Amino acid sequence: MALHIVQVSSSSSMSIHQQFRTLSKILSLSSHPYRLRSLSSNCKMSTETESSSPLTHSITLPTQLAEPVQIVAAPGISDSQFRTAINSSLFKQWLKNLQTETGILANNAMSLKRVLLQGVDMFGERVGFLKFKADIVDKGTGKKVPGIVFARGPAVAILILLESEGETYTVLTEQVRVPVGRHILELPAGMLDDDKGDFVGTAAREVEEETGIQLNLEDMIDLTAFLEPSTGCRVFPSPGGCDEEISLFLYRGHVDKEIITQLQGKEMGLRDHGELIKVRVVSYKNLWRMTADSKVLTAIALYEMAMREGLLRQSKT
DSSP: OOOOOOOOOOOOOOOOHHHHHHHHHHHOOOOOOOOOOOOOSSSEEEEOOTSSSSEEEEEOOGGGGSSSSEEOOOTOOHHHHHHHHHHSSSHHHHHHHHHSSTTTTTTTTEEEEEEEEEEEEEEEEEEEEEEEEEEEEEEOOOOOOOOOEEEEEEEEEEEEEEETTTTEEEEEEEEGGGGGEEEEEOOEEEEOOSSSHHHHHHHHHHHHHHOEEEOGGGGOOGGGSSGGGGGSSSSSSSSSOOOEEEEEEEEEEEEOOOHHHHHHHHTTSSSGOOOOOOEEEEEGHHHHHHHOOOOHHHHHHHHHHHTTOOOOOOOOO
């Protein structure tokens, strides 16, 4: 397998009287419903809005036709952000997940009542992250289940194993991770940039951007494909609060020791995007003790079990 290294450059107060007059005016207005673009071919959406009222949309899901769902914008969410969010692939995919065969609305034991949209982060012209709270009620008990969601969508990561002079090495990235306040050693990884679902291509591109290594797509193996189909063949690192699902890939190759030396400590990443990345190369036999990155540890487990079950062949020299 050929392996090439490249350089990648990297808001006035109001009197009580005024408030009362304003409220009376609002109550006397008649609302004017209008229809927006549907969330999907299976979801109908209508909107009623007034200048001083919260932005609110109503959708009807196929799994609960008699129970419309209210989508409400929290204070601070603009009309543009609201429309963009509810039409985003992130929100549509979350709704779709609820209604799949293994989804929580599938067997009619629960119902979605309301969604409060609390935050929208844009990556250029596309929605990068969504934060919302879903009121989902268990019909048996009448109680709500925990429903705070941080939506970021699908991602990929790749375990790179390089053989050199009888030793197996793993290529990692060292990155600043503000949410945990630490530098973290982790697998080269990234989010899908579009709705096309090009997991393999995205994985290869992220490796090149973060490590400078160009990989042959045909040599990459989807480790998560070994999971049972009922799992969706993805891993969920934090399903209690985040929708992120990750595809984990494997690449194995042989290189000269000089390549290992060249990779060690190399500064990479898209600097204009704030990516301050250093490449770290560690011995595979020590990898499981070197980092707490869940992607690394999950990839090791999948790789080792696949080898044990004979699902992977030994790397060729």
